[in-house]
Amino acid sequence: MNNCVEIKDFIKKRKNYEVNIPKLQIPEGFATAFIGENGAGKTTLIDAIAGIDLSYSGTIKYFSDHTLTDKYVRENIGYTSSVSYFQPHWKMRQIIEVCSLLFENFDKEKFIEICQKFKLPDNKSVAQLSDGNKMRLMLASVFARQTRLLLMDEPASPLDPVMRDCLCEMIQQYIADGNGNKSVCFSTHNISDMEMVTDYAVIISGGNVAECGFVEDLKEKYIAVKGEKSCADAAKKFLYSFSGGNYGFEGICLSEDADKLAGMDVKLETPSLHQISVAVLKKCGGDLS
Amino acid sequence: MKNHTMMECLKLISPDCGKKIYIIETAGLAVLQIILLLAFFKTGTDVSEIQLTTVSSLAFVFAEIVIAYISTGGFASGKGSYTIFLRTSSKTDKILRSAYKADEIRRLIISFFIAVLNFTFTASCNSDINIISLIYTSVFSIFSLYISVSWYVYTVRRLEKTYEITLVMLSLPFVYMVLFNLPISYILIHASPNDSGLVCALSIVIAAVGEKLILRSSLKNTLVNYYGGRYYG
Numbered sequence: 424m425n426n427c428v429e430i431k432d433f434i435k436k437r438k439n440y441e442v443n444i445p446k447l448q449i450p451e452g453f454a455t456a457f458i459g460e461n462g463a464g465k466t467t468l469i470d471a472i473a474g475i476d477l478s479y480s481g482t483i484k485y486f487s488d489h490t491l492t493d494k495y496v497r498e499n500i501g502y503t504s505s506v507s508y509f510q511p512h513w514k515m516r517q518i519i520e521v522c523s524l525l526f527e528n529f530d531k532e533k534f535i536e537i538c539q540k541f542k543l544p545d546n547k548s549v550a551q552l553s554d555g556n557k558m559r560l561m562l563a564s565v566f567a568r569q570t571r572l573l574l575m576d577e578p579a580s581p582l583d584p585v586m587r588d589c590l591c592e593m594i595q596q597y598i599a600d601g602n603g604n605k606s607v608c609f610s611t612h613n614i615s616d617m618e619m620v621t622d623y624a625v626i627i628s629g630g631n632v633a634e635c636g637f638v639e640d641l642k643e644k645y646i647a648v649k650g651e652k653s654c655a656d657a658a659k660k661f662l663y664s665f666s667g668g669n670y671g672f673e674g675i676c677l678s679e680d681a682d683k684l685a686g687m688d689v690k691l692e693t694p695s696l697h698q699i700s701v702a703v704l705k706k707c708g709g710d711l712s
Numbered sequence: 713m714k715n716h717t718m719m720e721c722l723k724l725i726s727p728d729c730g731k732k733i734y735i736i737e738t739a740g741l742a743v744l745q746i747i748l749l750l751a752f753f754k755t756g757t758d759v760s761e762i763q764l765t766t767v768s769s770l771a772f773v774f775a776e777i778v779i780a781y782i783s784t785g786g787f788a789s790g791k792g793s794y795t796i797f798l799r800t801s802s803k804t805d806k807i808l809r810s811a812y813k814a815d816e817i818r819r820l821i822i823s824f825f826i827a828v829l830n831f832t833f834t835a836s837c838n839s840d841i842n843i844i845s846l847i848y849t850s851v852f853s854i855f856s857l858y859i860s861v862s863w864y865v866y867t868v869r870r871l872e873k874t875y876e877i878t879l880v881m882l883s884l885p886f887v888y889m890v891l892f893n894l895p896i897s898y899i900l901i902h903a904s905p906n907d908s909g910l911v912c913a914l915s916i917v918i919a920a921v922g923e924k925l926i927l928r929s930s931l932k933n934t935l936v937n938y939y940g941g942r943y944y945g
Contacts, residue, residue, distance in 0.1 A: 475799045497802035508797035525801035 425487060427451040427572050427606040428472055433481035435467050442467045442630040444481075451486070452603035453637075454594055454620050457610040458700045459627035460708075465610035466505065466576050468627070472608070473502040473574045486571060498528060501565030505577040507557035511550035515543070515560075522564050534567035541586075554581035566593060573597065575609040579617055587613065591620040614697040626700055628707035638696055645699050646678045650689035658687055664702035675702035 430447040442464035449455050457465040470476040472483060474491045485496045509518055515538065522529045538545065541559040549557060558581045565573055573594075579587045594607050611617045624641060626634040634641070650658055655672040659665050661683050662674035675694055676684070684691070694702075 470796075473800060475796050494802045497800065500800065502796075502800045504796050525798070525803050527803070 425451040427486060428608070429484045430468075430472075431482045431484075433468075433471065433479060433483070435464075435471060435476075435479040437467070440464070440630050442479075444468070444632055447625065447632055447635065449606065449608060449625070450623055450637075451606050452598065452601065453622035454598060454607040454609070455623040455625060456614070456617060456621040456696075457608065457625050457627060458612075458614055458696075458704075459610075459633075460704055463627040464630045465627055467630075469502075469574050469576050469608065469610055473500060475502070498526070499569075499571040501568050501570040501573045503558070503561040503565055503573075503575045503578055505580065507549060507552075507554075507561065509549045509557075509560065511548060513549050514547065515545040518549075518560065518564065522567070526568055528569040529564075530567050530569070534563055537563040537566055541589075555583060555586065558582060559586065562590065562593070566597065571601065571605055573605075573607045573609075575607070577611060578609055579611050579613045584616070587616045591617065594620045614700050615695065618696045621696060624696060624700070626703045628704050631707075633707045634699075634703045641696070641699050642693050644678055645675050645694050645702065646681050647692040647694035647698055648672075648674045648676055648684060648689050649692065650687060654687040654689060658684055658689060662702075664698075664705045675699060 426448045428447075428449040430444055430449075433442065433444040433447070435442040440462065457468060459465050467476070471479050474497060477491070482490075484490060485493075486499070489496045491497065509521075513521070515535075519531055519534060522534070523531060538560070541556075541563060543552075543556055543559055543563065549560065552560065558578060562575075562578065565575075578590060582590060594609075598605050598607060609617070614621075618638070621638055623637050624635065625632055636644070645663070648658060648662060649671065651671050652667065652669065655665075655667050658672070658674065661680045662676045665672060665674040667673075675698055681691060
């Protein structure tokens with residue numbers, strides 16, 4: 424399997440934290456979600472991959488053996504920030520003009536088509552748009568380019584549920600169009616909304632990769648446990664995460680530990696990515712509440 | 713680059729190319745320098761020339777820092793989200809570097825123009841000025857241009873991946889102080905206020921305008937390099 428991004432010995436130091444990733448390979452042809460708490464290092468990592476921040480040590484390779492200095496790489500990466508990066512006074516005309524200037528593979532007609540699909544007003548300046556529409560505008564500008572890798576920082580956050588669904592469809596279509604050559608990486612806190620489109624997950628905690636893998640594999644690695652309150656204490660020691668109430672408890676454990684729950688009045692289920700992520704993050708944070 | 717000239721590209725790409733900002737910068741500096749000049753006239757007989765020159769140059773430095781700050785929307789403006797957008801392009805650097813080169817010619821013309829103006833007005837203020845002063849002013853002004861150009865080129869290369877734009881901006885005024893303001897201040901102090909205070913003040917205003925053209929141009933280039941992804945982090 425080819426990788427769209429290969430990270431090795433990545434260290435980015437900030438004042439209060441450090442992102443340290445000895446090795447990370449992001450498979451090509453899939454949608455990869457970066458999941459983590461606020462300040463975990465998701466944006467730092469995406470910015471480094473996008474080439475926006477190069478003040479780190481380590482290497483990042485793209486599309487097998489390319490580096491960021493290759494023009495090919497920048498031309499084939501589309502990036503959306505969590506905040507609007509267009510000038511506030513720009514209207515659609517200026518955005519088209521600047522994108523045409525900066526990106527050789529920008530398709531003006533496609534951009535207009537996507538903007539119409541997103542119902543974006545062409546007579547309003549960026550400053551007059553809502554946060555959701557600003558994100559739509561950025562999405563339109565990257566989907567209007569011929570790229571091989573989309574890097575999106577929190578694309579779903581400002582979007583309404585319908586638009587999130589639309590975004591998932593667009594991501595799926597983008598990957599499908601690439602026949603295994605197009606990839607999408609995005610960070611998200613809306614794991615449930617984005618789960619349907621997520622193939623590969625990278626769970627980041629405290630600047631380190633706590634877990635990564637194909638979602639299907641993670642769902643085999645972990646198992647959701649539900650049980651009566653009476654056996655909560657006995658089960659708790661095998662669980663990654665635990666949440667209990669008056670009527671019972673829920674948690675996540677490793678599938679290999681499922682045998683240890685034998686004899687307890689518990690129900691085992693396939694966990695969602697959201698459940699796995701929360702469990703892993705709680706485990707890393709030492710929070711088994 | 714089919715449909716855009718370099719300056720059009722700059723207008724599109726650089727957010728700080730507005731005429732309004734330029735006018736504010738220039739007017740602000742001109743006013744500051746007039747105030748300084750008046751202060752010289754008031755105190756020139758009591759304070760040594762060296763002290764005055766030092767004070768004026770330090771004041772210029774302060775003014776330049778303030779103006780650099782205002783003109784760029786604050787030192788942190790380079791970290792803005794707009795910078796991110798420009799850095800995602802493979803063409804930004806090429807476009808802006810071409811614009812940078814084109815700007816050097818403009819700067820050369822402006823610098824020469826300033827040198828001539830400086831001499832003319834300074835000479836009109838002080839009848840005792842001689843050919844040495846002429847050469848001194850002219851050569852120093854043009855020399856400052858070349859040094860500053862070399863310095864920028866050096867800075868761009870040297871600071872790549874290492875330093876922040878703030879450092880460059882903070883350094884700019886010092887370069888101008890040494891290479892431009894200091895000798896001009898020195899010469900102007902030699903001009904007699906009794907000859908023609910108005911002409912002398914006017915010379916300062918014109919020098920300020922010219923200097924601002926250079927400073928602004930240089931600042932713009934610094935920004936351009938920053939937006940072009942030459943400074944990271």
